[in-house]
Amino acid sequence: MATIQDVLTAALAHHQAGRLNEAAAGYRAVLDAVPNHADAAHLLGVAHLQAGQPAEAERWIRAAIQSNRRAPDYHDNLGSALKAQGRLDEAVTAHRQAIRLRPDFAQALYNLGNALDALGRREEAVTAYRQAAARRPGYAKARFNLGNALTALGRRDEADQAFRAAIADDPSFVEAHANRGSLLLSLGKAVESNAASARALALRPDHPTALTNRAAAFLAAGDAAAADGAARRAARACPDLADARLRLGEALHRANRLAEAGDAYSIALALAPDLAEALANLAVVRQTQGLLDDAERGDRRALILRPDLAEVRSNLAYLQLFQPGVTLAGVLAAHRAWDDAHGAPLRAGWPKPTGKRKTPANGAEPPLTVGILSGDFRRHPAGQFAIRAVEALPAHGIRLFLYANQTEADDLTARFRAVAERWTPVAALSDAELAERIRADRPDVLIDLAGHNARGRPGVFARKPAPIQVAWSGYMATTGMAAMDGLIADRHHVPDGAEVHYRERVLRMPDAFIAYDPPDGAPDVTPPPCLSGAPVTFGYFNILTKLNPEVLRAWAAILAQLPDSRLLMKTKALSCPITAALWRDRLTKAGIDVNRVTMIGASTNLEHMGWCASVDVALDPFPFSGSTTTLETLWMGVPVVTLPGETFSSRHSLAFLEVAGVEGCVATDEAAYVDLAVGWATDPTRLAALRNSLRARMAAGPLCDGDRLAGSLAEALKKLAS
Template sequence: MLDAGRSDPAIETPITLLSRAILLEDQGERDEARTLMSQVADMAPDWDEPWLRIGQSWRGEGRRAEAIAAYDAALLRNPNRFESLLARGVLTLAQNPQNAVVLLQRAADVAPDQHQVWHALGYALTVLDQGVAAADALATAGRLAPNCLLYAVDLMDVMRRYGLDEVTSPPEWSDGVRLAMDGRAASSRGAFDEAADLLEAAAILLPDDVLVLKDLAAVYLGTMRPEMAEPLLREATRLLPGDAVTMNDLAVAMARLYRFGEAEALMNQIGGDDALPPQMLFNRGTLRAALGDFEGSRRDIDAAKAATSDLRLALQSECALLPYRSDANAASLRDAMAALGNVLPRDDSPLMRLRPLSAADRDRPLRIGLLSNTLRLHPVAWLTFAGLKALDQTRFSLHCFGHYESSDVFAPDFAQHVAAWHDIDAMTDREAAAFIATQDIDILIDLSGIGDGGRTPIMAYRPAPVQIKWVGTQASTSGVPTMDWLISDRWETPEGYDRFYTEKLLRMPDGYVCYTPPPQAADVSALPAFTNGHLTFGCLNNLAKLTDASLELWARLLARLPDARLILRCPQFSEPRVLERFIGRAEALGLPSSRLTLQGKASHQLFIASYRDIDIALDPYPYSGGLTTCEALYMGVPVITLAGDFFAARHSVSHLSNVGVEGCVATTPDEYIERALAMARDLPGLAALRARLRAQVLQSPLCDAPRFGKNLDDALRFSWHEYCAVALSAAA
């Protein structure tokens, strides 16, 4: 009996053998497929088809030299096969564009009705800087395929590049393409809601156009709607299998949905380390850090740095991950961030508009700019909005620069307190800086940093006289030479810590943030230990913060309390593969899985309700909890923290001290364990603290918006007075 799908070798013909080879190729069995194709070539030495197929197979693996040799063999047997001419021309373009144009022109001559040939020819002509001929070729492609958005985009780009007002015979684009082009135009000017509407309509008319799907997904990703982008990019990968850029974009969307394990698996499908371009290696490095794979992350970042000439990209990727490393410290972070700040593009002179100053300007109302895409339901909002809204509007007017999300829970209310909200997403950093300069902002505050969607590089162009860093990926110094101040407090940056910052420090008299408790939070529960009969520790921080140093410290603590348990919760634990990997890592570091309760993503209300099951929260090290610590305290749960020496390593120190729970702050690992043990062994004292802690938080400076607003008023005015003093002195 024959195997399924196989023919009797005795009656195998070139056609049946080639058909079987094509099936194997489609199944990913390329080596076996090429073996059969070579047999076909031997059986039918004058037939070009097997050589064409061999070339396509090698090309699919990125083996350019082998593919060219196969296409040449095909053309030797059939010089007028347009598929071979097209493929050979495209592969020749990078090394010999003149020869590529000759091959592609031959393909167009023998197959004038093949739109893809004319598109390739048009692209090749642009490489030779033959703009008019390129536009004519692309227009021909468009006339043959008026439903293809890519052709319309490329034709418009060439016409704009060469200043062409028209082509000889312009295509009559389909309704879908026209809608998509209008959508792209709307997106480029920052009208993202309009762009989404137009591109959604285009996607209905052109459901199989990959570029339409990707353009719409880009709008959704840019407006923080990854749940809308993910299915579009998944469909795009189905239509364009193996396309590295599309797969990378899908991985980015999944990561923003906290599906880091799926995202990493997708990045691994793109290819090995040698196959990934630097940007994708950086992306995978970030994913691996989010999964707690710090060694893998470091390998990816190092490989990307070695492969790229883009120093800014390399430094930014490295700086983003440095605070999560167990060996992170203030000096290394300062040096890395300063190196990044020094390579940011800037003009020879500041972009800010110089205005005449007089002594009366010292105390006039100030225009405050807020630079961020996180002025919405986001940790930045929970920690800044209350204080900003408490500013005296007769002394300060707020001007937001970033995307406004009308459907957001926070943004519409905050918008009632601002004078203007400008969407700058469609602008380059320099364009945005130039625009901000036209708004006569006195003090520009960066609330984004180098995180996802951050626009800190705008500050390098100096669009405002006074520039301040506050919250938003504030792990250490910004390193930007034109950043004048960093808002801090005496706990985040004690006296003597100024040397770790390139900015001057504006130390607030209380904490550096003002926390807004969630209105939907559950009531504080009774101490769980009384019901459970054992002590339960917990940490609800992101997996990226759970360093080996943190896990080893917690393993030592649990060893001292044999009945205690540890609850860990983060979105990544919703993925089985991530959970399995973490359990193996925890076990290797001395944390038995039998004593762990691992929980995944949940709504914010359910997430913070997890504290009802926790007696004592454990802060990770070195990157401590920020908003997470505020939430724990509000839920009546004290947080044991190990103070580090850089900003992100001291968030909890600030919040705990601001609330008056300084007894939870340790300065050494041994002290961390002893403080946790002392609290765990005094259940009556722990229960009493739990019962009063929410009221203590609400009555503390951490949640006192009027008090914080006055402090922020004083800090901003002080920075302005400093500027005025220097400017007036220079003008004297």
Template sequence: MTVSASPQQPADPIMAQALKDLEQSLAQALQLAVNHHQCGQIEEAETLYRGILQAQPSHPDANHHLGVLAVQMKQAGAALPYFAAALEAKPEQQQYWLSYIDALIQADETETAQQLLALGRQHGLQGDDMEALAGRLNEGPSSAKQSVASEPEAPQSDKKQTRLKASPSAKSTGKAQPRPQQIDKLGAFYKQRRFIEAEALARALTARFPRHGFCWKVLGAAIMAQGQHEQALLPMQTAAQLWPEDAETHGNLGIVLKAIGRLAEAEASYRRALEIAPAYAEAHNNLGVMCKGQGRLIEAEVHYRRALEIKLDFIEAHSNLGNALKDLGRLAQAEASYRRALEIAPAYVEGHNNLGVLLQEQGRLMEAEASYRQALEINPAYGDGYNNLGNALQVQGRLMEAEASFRRALQISPDDAVSHSSLLFCLSHSEAVGAVPLFVEHCRFGERFEAPLRALWREHGNPRDPERRLQVGFVSGDFRSHAMAFFIEPVLEQLAGHASLSLHAYSNHATQDDVSQRLRGHVRHWHTIAGLSDAALAEKIRADGIDILIDLSGHTDKHRLLSFARKPAPIQVSWMGYPGTTGLSSMDYYLSDRFLLPPGQFDSQFTEKLVYLPANAPFLPMADAPPVNDLPALGRGYVTFGSFNRQNKLSRAVIALWSQLLRAVPTSRMVLGAMPQDGQYDTLTAWFAGEGIERERLDFHPRSNMQDYLALHHQVDVCLDTFPYNGGTTTLHALWMGVPTLTLAGSTVAGRTGAGILGHVGLGALVAQDAAAFVQQGLSLAADNFSTLARLRAGLRERFSQSAPSQPELIATGLERALRTMWQRWCAGLPTESFEVNHASMQNMQNMQNAVQEAGA
């Protein structure tokens, strides 16, 4: 048997169902490989170990055991990359250190072995085996062939690395110099991505030659490449002090500073690098990334273009330029930039991924899916690609495939909070996932990401005055032209006049639009937090003295739940942005209303306590919305059903239920709006056809501007809701346009949105409790001469305008009363509890506000 040091090409991703079981399969394969190994069946063991590494190249046990095989076959040199991979994946495993150092000794790399042994001791490793290795090294070559690499025991369950250039030139400010061979070896270790060995040698050299800048530079780069950003800072700063005129060192220091959230210092380092070397393309690119992250898109474009003037084939700069152009709305130019990057480097994974994101945002879903799959074909271990592929599949309503893709992303990167949130959002749409398992999945998020942080929670020094003015922060990535912004704006506008509150908005989006500017006018403090690390954001919130921190995102895009998990504010609340629990124990309350979540029925689905407002959220329609027209059925003689929900809510089960109603009313038709721009409706038409509904009865309309979207309601008599994830904004728009919505109530928050909205306007009769009732109610609406439906349509806008969701001042007063109650309980040292803000408490609040205003007058 020959053990090769070069890993084989990973296999293509396997089928979706197999992906779901991959983790279990790998554990079983590892157990079988170990059994073969222990029985001396070397070839069978090697084949299985390699198969595991095809699916998961960084698998620590498989890498270690394959290295052990190589040592046993007297190929210690071939074992080194496997031991290095195992150690980088799991540095807390002492046996990996022992095996790696032992193999280095056997490969006659005793100097590196000495350095790695010293580094291991710095990590706290000790014991007889470590001392035995030290003894062998001290005794010299005669003992070098004694192996301590152990045969594998039964297996146990258990970002991308920053690429920093290390200059081969050796500059120094002192007389003592490392030997040229040592410098060459240090550079070789780094270039070969043997970062642990590079770190060990660099530490030894900086100890002996503390004024040698290059050694400090490589030490910082090697530590940074292992993801230890804080630890890399001091070596990088030392290198910059010793080499004040080395542009690359300042550029590398900028990378470290940006990674730890010290953005102003990072920008200064990049600019210093460019003062020294104006033609330093990498620094222009990195400064562009910095500017884009802060919403300075034009500056970012300038730096990316400058980098490309210097280095025409700079693929990262082409791709990054595409990102900036996309955010500037210049989509055709952005696509050209991505495609130029891929012309230069067809195997550039991030380029395929970024192109896919652009195509998906344009509704070109099939093209986007193809781009993501191309990225994954190149690198099957690309976690971001699986996450984005999952998003594209979910938008198409292919939920099982999407779930498999998200789970594969998490198998590759278990600590990827974005993929975990994507999975939770996907599961919220699945009729196959009940309320209990959905809650359990959310709690797993808390255990994965919050539990390790709880020991770091600190006492809050906020003054416990129950009646003082409160500092209230709202956190969202959607303070711009987005549905959430239109819900929160009426509340902020009302609260701006309440002297008892001082409002802060924390915007986690780098760009702003006219909606952002309007929102800024309603708050006293506006903070742009895009680019801040979770830890840095938590510290900022503490420094701002926030008393109550309100999350408006949940598990949707650009959330900052990992900052909430650090408990930066005494009281933390989730509201509006997500239909369900965050899964965090640090989140104290969840805001709702009694129509959406009837009291006492949904408490078990939340880690938070439920607080009931007069309405869950306000809704103010467009001032220039089209008028309500006459019922279309009166002129046509048949009913037209409709849906304006996004495609990922349209599952096969939803189409099946709608088709029952369409079959029961054979003259009816259906309008489906908000469809993809690329006109890819084949899946939906196939589902309808499978239920006996001809394509001729269906009218598809792509997503359009707001005026055209609202006007399309003029063609619809009754809207049909989706499940288990109901419509929200679409149901509100339909009611305003005079179109009632028939909904099927579910057992989760996402399945209660329709019932909550209809309850506020007195249309509880349109809330079906099961599929049979849904069809029967639809028949009733379509059965008579349409006079009842016509009267309902004519008066629905007025009815809606009198409901609680149309009264933002009522909701704002209820929110203020709720926040004060939460605060008073915290000041008194009382635990959190569920409660409802009733009319009496709001009246007392209003009387107090009137008294304050009169006193001021």
């Protein structure tokens, strides 16, 4: 007659062979004979977990724990059952209990890391994975997941070390090779990425991630044929062909191959018409190409499929700023629509107001703690607009907590970090997690440098993590959000009477609302090219999204009055030959001879400024004016002819020209715009005089005075918070 131990041993044999039903039957037989048999209850729970029945697994594992609370394995597997049910906080507690019972329990540490990572608590997950790997030599899975968590945190060099360690533990770990390939691609190491992906493909020739990585690496190396071949193999290998095309489109988009990216997204949609992400991405391509109507249609279709896509609704609101005839009332309505859909549902969770800041007994004014959230603490327009004032804020009684929604770093990043009392990378955190993090830091004021732009986090501000929230510099309109208390502006951007069209309280700075930080090493100012006998050259340096038939009509009139003149168009999207051809066709239809037009694509920033110096007069688009491009062009001594409207985004060049003291550039209508451009182009003496004086005036004036702006900004923020 078989003993209980014999039955348990037979059940274990079935379990180890993968025969879960037979194993479960054996464990039940043991429990029928000995109801409190802890090991049988635990193993029955494990069998249910492996069979995809986590709730039943939890029931039996808890029964085992009732019989024996000191078994670490029981608590660890309970954590796995809870995680499988989405009960992550409980899973963390169970895994921690297993570790308390056995501090060197590597598997429990690994499982703890997985639960913490799923909660978005990645710093804690990193610690758990490191401890798991330290306690079990050769634990490749722990090192692999460590690499994934570090990648999500933006700690890419450490992530590469973790992936390499995982591969050293297990050279056949195909996912480690593939993920390392993705990481190296994000670091701009195309050759190394290609090699890592090749190793993954040697192990699994149909691995879609490795194939897609190779396509992107070939693109970065300029090998279009090899990229196309790899992308096609990825599409064949991936069961979800639409997803493979979606990822290929993203790779092509990063390489400025806009038309090909659009084709990839279109194929994805042909394969999966309800793929909202492909619609949204295609809309961004069309927007970048300057096809506004196509972009808007794509965004609206994506929102029909996925009304929860807040980024798409942000983009839809942003698109309104470019439309001819745009009004302040229309801009406010478009942005309030975002808040109605995505902000309003979060208002019930706003913390209750805590009252005014307390003044110490000695009467001294306490420092104001100001948090700034941005993905652009770097060489980006928002960073260049803010850095000088931010560097000066501490001298005006401001403590700075900077929340960096980015993984890149450059010289400007170092300057922001140097002035921050607290620097927190947040790119890996969800909106809810980031809002909780900010709320725990308790800043008096939280500033947004992105709004509805790329890398913006309106979903964080909609949760109201700070008592006072203010928009500044990175977005050129109202945010439309009830959660935003203030908007930093100036009298040029928001003249008296326009406040009614802003959801926020308008805080006007005395000069411009930004302080420009020109790049080190900018080319020296040179005489106007036309002085050397060359034809007069007009320049356009803004994105194609800002162009429309009204702008092209004005350009055609200008060029018609000066038959020998030329036009230089320089913007990143023109790196795509098909996009450039599209715009040559549009110019021709507008009556502009394309033989008089030179098109230039992407370049370095300093090369870009050299191109600015190569024109005599710059032409500003309307109704969305230039901002950084205007400042760069003025820094090179070149006048910018502008036609402002009523919206914030139409008045950048007006503001900068006024503050810099440049006269004769601001038009009141399209005819005046044409006359001003022709007037400048036919007056080389005035052009030369402006070049000789403008840079020095800008450098010495309020347009570049960060301390002056910081003083006004600090005063406005303190008043708002009092």
